[in-house]
Amino acid sequence: MSLIVLVATAGAIAYLTGKVWVVAVPPAIGFFTAGVIIGVGAQLNDTPLPVAIVVATAAAAFGVVARHQSSHRRVSP
Numbered sequence: 216m217s218l219i220v221l222v223a224t225a226g227a228i229a230y231l232t233g234k235v236w237v238v239a240v241p242p243a244i245g246f247f248t249a250g251v252i253i254g255v256g257a258q259l260n261d262t263p264l265p266v267a268i269v270v271a272t273a274a275a276a277f278g279v280v281a282r283h284q285s286s287h288r289r290v291s292p
Contacts, residue, residue: 218263218270225271229278233286237279241271 229237245268252259 218267221267221271222274225274226278226281229275230282233279233282235279238272238275241275242268245271 225241228240245264249259249264252264
């Protein structure tokens with residue numbers, strides 16, 4: 216369920232902003248989170264962090280593409 220919320224949130228934020236740099240936000244947050252997890256002495260073996268990073272990045276890219284596609288549509292009178 217949390218992966219669905221992650222995908223919806225990443226896609227919605229990317230769609231609302233429409234900027235290409237938004238695609239870099241999920242990997243940056245993921246690497247920061249991994250650094251914190253390792254920094255406190257925990258292990259990454261039991262966390263789905265790599266999958267979450269890939270899925271959120273793909274959702275953000277889809278959101279940006281959807282925004283650009285919808286902005287190029289012409290509405291006929």
